[in-house]
Amino acid sequence: MFDVQKIRKDFPILQREVNGKPLIYFDNAATSQTPLQVIDVIVDYYSNYNANIHRGVHSLSQEATDAYEDARLKIQTHFNAKHSHEIIFTSGTTHGINLVANGFSSLLKKGDEIMVSALEHHSNIVPWQMLCERTGATLKVIPMNQNGELILSEYDELLNENTKLVFVNHISNALGTINPIEYIIKEAHKVGAAVLVDGAQSCPHIKPDVQALDVDFYVCSAHKMCGPTGVGMLYGKEEWLNTLPPYQGGGEMIAEVSFEKTTYAGLPHKFEAGTPNICGGIAFGAALDYMNTIGFENIATYEHELLDYGTAELLKIEGLKIYGTAKNKTSVISFNVGSIHPYDIGTILDKMGIAVRTGHHCAQPIMDFYKIPGTIRASFMFYNTKAEIDAFITALKKAIMMLS
Ligand SMILES: *Cc1c(COP(=O)(O)O)cnc(C)c1O
Secondary structure (H helix, E strand, C coil): CCHHHHHCCHHHHHHHEECCCEEEEECCCCCCCCCHHHHHHHHHHHHHHHCCCCCCCCHHHHHHHHHHHHHHHHHHHHHHHHHHHHHEEECHHHHHHHHHHHHCCCCCCCCCCEECCCCCCCCHCHHHHHHHHHHHEEEECEEEECCCCHHHHHHHHHHCCEEEEEEEEEEECCCCECCCCCCCCCCHHCCEEEEEEEECCCCCCCCCCCCHHCCEEEEEEEEHCCCCCCCEEEEEEEHHHHHHHCCCCCCCCEEHHHHCCEEEEECCCCCCCCCHHHHHHHHHHHHHHHHHCCCCHHHHHHHHHHHHHHHHHHCCCEEEECCCCCCCCCCCCEEEEEEHHHHHHHHHHHHEEEEEEECCCCCCHHHHHHHCCCCEECCCCCCCHHHHHHHHHHHHHHHHHHCC
16 A cells, blocks of 8 residues: 555655745655665664675675675666676766766767767766767757657657667656657667667656666666665666776776786676775665565556646646646656746745756756746655645745746
């Protein structure tokens, strides 16, 4: 049984006040909140078995190594990867994308094409532009329509035998659109292109099966799915990870080092130079446990109720326009009210204890498409409630009155 009031008790931060008002946290697409079940794991790590991993013979090091590798297995199971060494710990989505982009530097040449979607986060645009500068490859963009959906017929047109890589997010952080990545992957493979999916926004809401998707690379951040900041994962098919060169040199990633020649460690260590975020990795595993206990089907059903309710209530407000009206979308609502600047509304809402995001959401090309400077974005997680949405609507109406 999904019991939101019981779930809310797991999140200490949801009990606090901001500016004298109960916190209403609707900025989940930027980062999610952390349940006690994860906080406890972090406290336990630093209280009881903090040690460096993979190199100590002593007991603490062994305990830390076991817990860290156990987290890798949890991630493998969660995403249904074939091998645990296909799971690379990263510092987050951005790191994972840069690792792959850097690896492809040696594989691309002039005339090759890379494709991104019009719906990307800056972290999924800039590394590819840098890659194109280094290699002479060309960047192509899958365009979107007014609803915020990718235009697949244009994608089909753009694909050709020069396409080497396609990069697309599973869910857009700015609009909430769920992209048809199954189709995108299938078509890319027909021309021999690899596909990297940015799962930063999807992993908090759905449970991807990387083998069923047949995706080549999949990346996400723990902090958007009830885990800590500074840790994430890159899934890569074994063949690809063996093909790509290491990203960073250092400890952990080598087999043997001499001044004449260094040989690299096998997967996954080849991509994990230096001391990793050990506690973060372990807490990431705990976050997956927590979310799986609630159940991703329950999460999706409940969040959809919030999305439908929030959308209907917002649309009752005169002059309010929602950006991103895709048929398939998750619990993100991006909107503006008349010509009021999003920042002004966001500031007044904060005075009333309500956290929303305002601005371009690291997706300026989308804002350019709609010819707006930014939006107000309310994004819901499974611990939010309809009562919070009601309070938000009341506060929003007050803000609009003050500003018009
Ligand atoms: C948040 C986000 C990122 C960046 O994640 P980091 O944790 O900051 O590395 C990339 N893509 C999307 C779609 C995001 O929402």
